[in-house]
Amino acid sequence: MPPKKTDRNKEVRNKQVPSPSTSSSDDGLANQSPQHAPQWFTFEMEKGMQKIESMIEGHLNRLSETMEKIAKDNEAIGIRVKSIEGKQCEFEDSLAAMQRELDDYKKATDSELKDLREQLDDQENRARRKNLRLVGFPGGVEGKDTVMFVQEWLQKMLDLGEFVFHTNLSC
Numbered sequence: 001m002p003p004k005k006t007d008r009n010k011e012v013r014n015k016q017v018p019s020p021s022t023s024s025s026d027d028g029l030a031n032q033s034p035q036h037a038p039q040w041f042t043f044e045m046e047k048g049m050q051k052i053e054s055m056i057e058g059h060l061n062r063l064s065e066t067m068e069k070i071a072k073d074n075e076a077i078g079i080r081v082k083s084i085e086g087k088q089c090e091f092e093d094s095l096a097a098m099q100r101e102l103d104d105y106k107k108a109t110d111s112e113l114k115d116l117r118e119q120l121d122d123q124e125n126r127a128r129r130k131n132l133r134l135v136g137f138p139g140g141v142e143g144k145d146t147v148m149f150v151q152e153w154l155q156k157m158l159d160l161g162e163f164v165f166h167t168n169l170s171c
Contacts, residue, residue, distance in 0.1 A: 037045075134150070142149035154160070 132150075
C-alpha cells in the first residue's frame with residue numbers, strides 16, 4: 001500500500017511567496033529567505049512527487065498482484081502435496097500387503113518344490129530297482145545290443161550251453 005500523503009505538501013503550497021513588486025532588487029529573490037521557494041518550483045516539485053507516487057503505486061499494485069498469485073499457487077501446491085502424501089500412504093500400505101502375499105506364495109512354492117523334489121528322487125530310485133549293475137566291463141564292450149551281450153556273457157560264464165533266455169523288457 002503506498003505511503004499516505006502528509007499535510008506538509010499542502011503547507012508548502014499555501015505559503016505566500018513574496019511578489020517581485022515588493023522586493024527591492026531586480027530579480028525578486030533577494031528579499032526571500034532560503035526557506036521560501038518560488039511558486040513555480042513548488043508546483044514542479046508537486047508534479048514530480050505525484051509522478052513518483054503514481055509510479056510507486058503502480059509498482060506496488062503489480063507487486064501485490066504477483067504476491068497474490070504466488071499465494072494462490074502455493075495454496076494449490078499445498079493441496080497437491082497433501083493429495084500426493086495421501087496416495088503415497090495408500091501405495092505403501094498396498095505394497096506392504098503385496099509383500100506379505102508374495103512371502104506367502106514364496107513359502108508355498110518352496111514347500112511344493114521340496115515335495116516335488118522328494119517325489120522325483122523317489123521315482124528315480126524306483127526306476128533303478130529293476131536295473132542290474134555289472135561292474136568290471138570296459139566301456140563300450142557291449143556294442144549296440146546290451147541285452148544280447150549280457151545273454152551271451154551269462155551263457156559263457158555259467159556254462160549253460162544252448163540254453164535260451166526269455167527276456168521281458170517291459171517295466
